[in-house]
Amino acid sequence: GDSVTQMEGPVTLSEEAFLTINCTYTATGYPSLFWYVQYPGEGLQLLLKATKADDKGSNKGFEATYRKETTSFHLEKGSVQVSDSAVYFCALSPPNSGGGADGLTFGKGTHLIIQP
């Protein structure tokens, strides 16, 4: 079945450092790929997405590129801030799903801690 693998952390960085959170997936065909972010005490929010190979999703300084050849969707940010501290989830939606209605497959989440 479909699966998503991501580094679990916690990942601890200093403010203004470069961030990479790795995400790889296993799926048939061309799934849609997502990064969701969960701030403390809140539900998940969509951060960015990509729906086809070589697409780059970007939002709030974060970006990720859909790499079919390496089945990856790594999240990057050039200069992190304390406010970026959160849990980040990589997820996929199979190509034959109804817009995510029948559920996304999530990774286990990466806890990011940014120190001033």
Added chain:
Amino acid sequence: NAGVTQTPKFQVLKTGQSMTLQCAQDMNHEYMSWYRQDPGMGLRLIHYSVGAGITDQGEVPNGYNVSRSTTEDFPLRLLSAAPSQTSVYFCASSLGDRSQEKLFFGSGTQLSVL
């Protein structure tokens, strides 16, 4: 905008008790779903619905029931709570349009079963 509203935010149950977690959305979304979040496990799909009157099982449906009598509401029922159901529960909704795939999540219900 209210978005997805879950109640209660916290609940403590004794083994064998029953309860219903409420979920409502005001965005006229056709699709709604329930996930549980456990440490080191990420989010796992419990049940989902693609429209009023239609429900289906997700990855971990045992011990939970759902119904969808209206577009707005999608309650999750625990008929006989077990300690293994201690978790954080999230309700989510989406338009269901693949061109606008995006899940909207509620703020969660933290459930402890003693």
